[in-house]
Amino acid sequence: MGKFLIGLLIGIILVPTGFYLYLRSGDAPVATWAKPMPMERFLVKTAMHATIDHHETPMHLTNVSTDSLVAGAHIYLDNCAVCHGIPGQQPTAVAAGMYPRPPQFFRPGARKIDDPPDEVYWKVTNGIRLTGMPGFRRSLNDGQIRELTGFIENAVSLPPAAMAVLEATPAKSKQPSLPKSQHASLKHKRA
Amino acid sequence: MKKYVLVFIIGILLVPAAFYLYLRSGYAPVSTSASPLPFERFFAKLAMRATLSHDVPKADKIPPTESDLKAGAKLYRANCAICHGIPNAQQTGISKGMYPHPPQFFKPGRSTAYDSSRPFRPANPKAYWKVKNGVRLTGMPSFKGSLTEQQIQELSQFVGNARNLPPSVIAVLENNPEKPVQATTKPEHNHHTASNNK
Numbered sequence: 001m002g003k004f005l006i007g008l009l010i011g012i013i014l015v016p017t018g019f020y021l022y023l024r025s026g027d028a029p030v031a032t033w034a035k036p037m038p039m040e041r042f043l044v045k046t047a048m049h050a051t052i053d054h055h056e057t058p059m060h061l062t063n064v065s066t067d068s069l070v071a072g073a074h075i076y077l078d079n080c081a082v083c084h085g086i087p088g089q090q091p092t093a094v095a096a097g098m099y100p101r102p103p104q105f106f107r108p109g110a111r112k113i114d115d116p117p118d119e120v121y122w123k124v125t126n127g128i129r130l131t132g133m134p135g136f137r138r139s140l141n142d143g144q145i146r147e148l149t150g151f152i153e154n155a156v157s158l159p160p161a162a163m164a165v166l167e168a169t170p171a172k173s174k175q176p177s178l179p180k181s182q183h184a185s186l187k188h189k190r191a
Numbered sequence: 192m193k194k195y196v197l198v199f200i201i202g203i204l205l206v207p208a209a210f211y212l213y214l215r216s217g218y219a220p221v222s223t224s225a226s227p228l229p230f231e232r233f234f235a236k237l238a239m240r241a242t243l244s245h246d247v248p249k250a251d252k253i254p255p256t257e258s259d260l261k262a263g264a265k266l267y268r269a270n271c272a273i274c275h276g277i278p279n280a281q282q283t284g285i286s287k288g289m290y291p292h293p294p295q296f297f298k299p300g301r302s303t304a305y306d307s308s309r310p311f312r313p314a315n316p317k318a319y320w321k322v323k324n325g326v327r328l329t330g331m332p333s334f335k336g337s338l339t340e341q342q343i344q345e346l347s348q349f350v351g352n353a354r355n356l357p358p359s360v361i362a363v364l365e366n367n368p369e370k371p372v373q374a375t376t377k378p379e380h381n382h383h384t385a386s387n388n389k
Binding site: 003004007008009010011012014015016019020023024025026027028029030031032033034043046047048050051052053054055078079082093094095096097098099100126127128129130131132133134135136137138139140 | 203210332
């Protein structure tokens with residue numbers, strides 16, 4: 001019995017030790033362009049889907065109005081476009097260099113996203129740690145997050161009024177730009 | 192002996208199985224506002240330090256000039272400010288909501304008074320490595336595909352001197368919201384396709 005336990009313990013201790021030595025070696029992927037860690041995607045997706053299934057608030061999108069899509073487009077431009085893209089424009093340097101890569105909602109040939117609305121709502125609200133995806137619960141209110149969710153679900157079939165909001169940004173500002181609130185505070189400061 | 196080896200293997204398998212079940216349970220931290228995974232910071236820092244000591248970053252040892260810092264400020268404004276902040280502006284929603292939190296180089300309350308008697312510091316080699324290669328699982332992008340070596344150098348010089356910047360450099364940060372620099376994409380990527388949705 002004593003031997004049994006010792007064998008078990010040694011086996012248990014060996015795993016974190018091996019992992020520690022792997023990280024210690026300097027060969028674990030740290031740069032964003034390196035190859036993923038063994039089983040990284042599998043473990044991460046497992047945790048994400050388990051958590052979202054557990055905690056999501058049911059949300060149904062019915063008849064999203066054009067006004068709400070236009071509002072969603074403004075919020076998207078200020079908070080999401082830097083990483084998730086704008087129609088007809090190349091990804092920013094920020095988006096191109098991240099790991100994991102942020103999904104590009106408007107890349108040529110993009111299809112409707114797979115995530116149901118409650119999942120999008122959860123991700124926007126809570127963020128996804130270790131990906132760069134922020135949680136917006138402290139900076140957007142519930143209504144804004146709903147508008148954004150409706151916008152993202154309809155990204156491939158937006159009405160012209162909502163497209164116009166995205167395209168009104170001059171081509172040069174496709175680089176990361178600060179949200180409007182910051183511009184406003186800067187102008188205010190200088191005035 | 193056979194039995195011994197068997198338990199040993201069971202022990203080894205037990206660890207990933209428990210970790211899998213933990214992730215599977217829905218209680219592992221996924222939201223950016225949750226508390227970190229057990230040992231997360233420890234393992235992440237370990238890998239970061241080991242990589243940096245392995246792949247020694249090369250950065251200029253010559254201290255930057257004021258115009259280098261201005262160039263760095265422009266690049267910073269266009270590529271970094273959204274997460275790492277600019278003086279006297281509130282933190283963006285993006286920056287507030289990320290996990291790990293991006294370091295704020297211009298925290299309110301931190302002095303940005305310029306002391307001209309202090310010499311500029313040469314580029315920080317670790318900052319250089321991070322700007323160039325990015326840090327996976329943090330949101331920090333790699334800019335090696337979109338900025339030149341020289342630009343990465345200027346950025347790391349700028350960041351290393353963030354606490355002692357001359358007013359001319361601060362002015363570049365504060366006064367440019369309408370015209371960000373065209374440096375984020377390489378020319379060959381930079382075709383402006385007319386939108387087909389009009």
